[in-house]
Amino acid sequence: MRNATDTSSIDLESLEYPDAVVFDLDYTLWPCWCDTHLSPPIKRGTSDLQVEDRSGYVLSLYRDVPEILKHLREKNVKILAASRTATPDVAKSILKTIKIDGEPVLNYFDALEWGQGTKINHFKKLNKKTKVDFNKMIFFDDERRNKDVERSLGVMFNLVDESYGVNWSEFKRAIKGYNERLKSGL
């Protein structure tokens, strides 16, 4: 786990937001590899925020994810996904089945891109679909290898710790970092 610095003093209201936030899925929004840990069909678990697979394996989003998605929507920030999963159908069925305030998580996303190999390709497609510039996107992902999008395209990369996924502390740190980057003119 990374050494967590205190982010409680960061006031999000005083900061500028990117035009889009892009999320990886496995170990960024939920704690599993959906192509290996889950056996379809996927059905609702004991609450709207849970799914259960054929074997009874129960999966939820990481704790802070629902509130962060709602927050981004309130801020009119586009919500995008870039996933290398080998089973987009399973991922989509999780996103359709888990509901936040009665609405499928899938509806929160403006665009999703799939496919094996470097995520540079995912981002090029997201840019085409949404018209959001790469330097107005920030990206959360638990795998360092996907930082190639920062080097190649200029998307700001934020490494996620798989033990807690995207959480408020990491989110605040990322928005603050984005503002520092804006100030530095990069």
Ligand SMILES: [Mg+2]
């Ligand atoms: Mg991942």
